[in-house]
Amino acid sequence: MAAHPGGLSTAAPAVRIGGLTRAYGERTVLDALDLEIAPGEFVALLGQSGSGKSTLLRALAGLDYEVAGTGSVEVPGKVSVVFQDSRLLPWGRVLDNVVLGLEGADAAARGRDALAEVGLAGRERAWPSELSGGEQQRVALARSLVRDPELLLADEPFGALDALTRIRMHALLRRLCDRHRPAVLLVTHDVDEAIVLADRVLVLDEGRVAAERTIDLESPRNSADPRFAEVRAHLLGALGVTGERDLD
Amino acid sequence: MDTQTTDAPAAVPPRTTPPRPVLRTVRARRRLGPGRRIRFGFLLGPLLLLTAWTLGSAAGLLDGRFLPAPWTILGTAGDLIASGRLQEHLLSSLRRAGLGLGLGIALGTVLALVSGLSRWGEAVVDGPVQIKRAIPALALMPLLILWLGIGEVMKVTTITLGVLVPIYIHTHNGLRGIDNRYAELAETLGLTHRTFVRRVVLPGALPGFLVGMRFAVTSAWLFLAVVEQINSTSGIGYMMELARTYGQTDVILVGLVIYGLLGLFSDGLVRYVQRRALAWRRTLED
Numbered sequence: 001m002a003a004h005p006g007g008l009s010t011a012a013p014a015v016r017i018g019g020l021t022r023a024y025g026e027r028t029v030l031d032a033l034d035l036e037i038a039p040g041e042f043v044a045l046l047g048q049s050g051s052g053k054s055t056l057l058r059a060l061a062g063l064d065y066e067v068a069g070t071g072s073v074e075v076p077g078k079v080s081v082v083f084q085d086s087r088l089l090p091w092g093r094v095l096d097n098v099v100l101g102l103e104g105a106d107a108a109a110r111g112r113d114a115l116a117e118v119g120l121a122g123r124e125r126a127w128p129s130e131l132s133g134g135e136q137q138r139v140a141l142a143r144s145l146v147r148d149p150e151l152l153l154a155d156e157p158f159g160a161l162d163a164l165t166r167i168r169m170h171a172l173l174r175r176l177c178d179r180h181r182p183a184v185l186l187v188t189h190d191v192d193e194a195i196v197l198a199d200r201v202l203v204l205d206e207g208r209v210a211a212e213r214t215i216d217l218e219s220p221r222n223s224a225d226p227r228f229a230e231v232r233a234h235l236l237g238a239l240g241v242t243g244e245r246d247l248d
Numbered sequence: 249m250d251t252q253t254t255d256a257p258a259a260v261p262p263r264t265t266p267p268r269p270v271l272r273t274v275r276a277r278r279r280l281g282p283g284r285r286i287r288f289g290f291l292l293g294p295l296l297l298l299t300a301w302t303l304g305s306a307a308g309l310l311d312g313r314f315l316p317a318p319w320t321i322l323g324t325a326g327d328l329i330a331s332g333r334l335q336e337h338l339l340s341s342l343r344r345a346g347l348g349l350g351l352g353i354a355l356g357t358v359l360a361l362v363s364g365l366s367r368w369g370e371a372v373v374d375g376p377v378q379i380k381r382a383i384p385a386l387a388l389m390p391l392l393i394l395w396l397g398i399g400e401v402m403k404v405t406t407i408t409l410g411v412l413v414p415i416y417i418h419t420h421n422g423l424r425g426i427d428n429r430y431a432e433l434a435e436t437l438g439l440t441h442r443t444f445v446r447r448v449v450l451p452g453a454l455p456g457f458l459v460g461m462r463f464a465v466t467s468a469w470l471f472l473a474v475v476e477q478i479n480s481t482s483g484i485g486y487m488m489e490l491a492r493t494y495g496q497t498d499v500i501l502v503g504l505v506i507y508g509l510l511g512l513f514s515d516g517l518v519r520y521v522q523r524r525a526l527a528w529r530r531t532l533e534d
């Protein structure tokens with residue numbers, strides 16, 4: 001595996017996947033996939049639509065009870081998931097959504113802190129339907145982070161947001177991850193998003209990791225940087241997109 | 249291109265001021281939703297009816313033997329209250345309806361939870377309730393009378409059974425309608441089964457339950473009216489049945505007005521609760 005920032009490569013991995021195979025009927029989606037993620041490492045997962053990214057994420061989240069498959073999946077005790085939709089309970093106020101299921105007298109205080117961290121202090125009593133899409137997704141982030149996850153799984157968490165909000169969310173997510181240091185597996189369609197955020201980018205194809213790239217650009221990462229462009233070209237090539245065409 | 253032909257270069261028209269863009273003042277658009285609530289708007293229709301009735305009686309258009317004037321009804325109601333009979337009958341009716349309604353709500357909710365939360369529960373419970381639903385409630389009465397006699401137990405049971413069905417149907421529907429994605433969320437958050445039921449299932453089923461409540465309240469009054477005309481010795485229905493044998497149209501109307509008021513206000517109460525409890529929902533209602 002690649003060297004990980006902060007000299008974490010010697011520590012036991014946070015995620016260890018061995019020979020993971022998943023099939024829907026005849027169709028093999030994941031094919032003896034191996035993957036390790038170090039504690040605190042931010043991994044982005046790219047791949048064409050239907051390449052099995054969500055399937056892999058759901059396997060890590062333990063949400064694939066009805067899928068046939070073999071292989072071993074080891075994850076830490078505390079795993080949080082951020083979905084593409086914010087998935088807030090519409091009948092719960094913002095703070096209640098954040099602390100849902102938390103025990104202890106300080107739960108509300110921790111929830112408030114988490115909301116302040118995502119810039120939503122003062123909105124504790126709002127209904128989710130009163131928030132914008134970006135704000136709802138920030139509440140979902142707060143709900144994940146208040147649980148101090150050792151592994152954060154996110155399936156296109158910014159897919160439904162506009163470009164400007166997305167950029168803000170990238171900065172926010174990066175900041176939160178630097179502070180809380182969970183291992184992260186982020187599924188995304190957006191190559192630039194992967195390069196901006198991740199320590200390592202994987203490309204999934206035909207049920208295997210087809211390409212892997214450690215991103216050692218210093219932050220803030222600038223898409224105008226020629227090295228950025230080189231990484232992007234490499235990843236787009238691995239995704240089967242030729243360099244001539246200018247892409248989405 | 250065609251539009252240019254009028255500007256043909258041959259005939260040069262004297263150029264006046266350039267055409268001004270057509271602007272229009274933006275007015276707020278007409279709302280297609282029903283708009284804001286009217287306070288106490290639900291009283292308007294009944295008041296119109298009452299007015300028509302009063303005018304018709306005053307003008308002598310309505311025969312007092314078939315439809316006594318509103319003031320006759322008021323007078324009769326006053327007499328009945330003065331003698332204490334009205335209160336007595338009303339109390340007796342309210343007790344029956346309240347008991348039946350309470351039991352029906354409790355039973356219907358428990359059955360809906362059992363059948364909504366587990367597949368086995370559904371397999372056991374849902375069939376019998378659907379069968380009960382298919383049998384007209386009144387067709388069940390001969391059997392209930394044979395089993396339970398004609399006393400209070402039969403009366404309350406009939407109301408309970410009538411209330412149970414709508415509560416069950418709508419609560420069960422609400423439970424099954426909860427988005428599976430919330431169950432997934434609950435799993436990833438590691439919620440206990442208890443917390444899941446309390447924080448996700450019950451609030452999610454509440455809208456359905458409250459719809460069931462509106463039907464249930466109506467059913468309660470319906471079945472109350474029916475059972476009270478079977479060998480009762482008290483209750484609004486008994487009072488009306490007695491009045492029929494003496495040809496007292498005004499007393500019958502007092503009874504009808506009371507049934508109407510009870511129905512109207514209990515439904516208003518449920519709707520009030522609905523609005524308060526479902527504040528998170530923005531629907532056409534508001």
Ligand SMILES: Nc1ncnc2c1ncn2[C@@H]1O[C@H](COP(=O)(O)OP(=O)(O)OP(=O)(O)O)[C@@H](O)[C@H]1O
Nearest residue numbers: 024025029047048049050051052053054055056189
């Ligand atoms: N529940 C299911 N039943 C049958 N086939 C499924 C199911 N879920 C996914 N698949 C199939 O498995 C393959 C991988 O799906 P997956 O959702 O993991 O793709 P993905 O990489 O996340 O795609 P996208 O980028 O579009 O979200 C797809 O071909 C899909 O049709």
Ligand SMILES: [Mg+2]
Nearest residue numbers: 053054055155
């Ligand atoms: Mg997907």
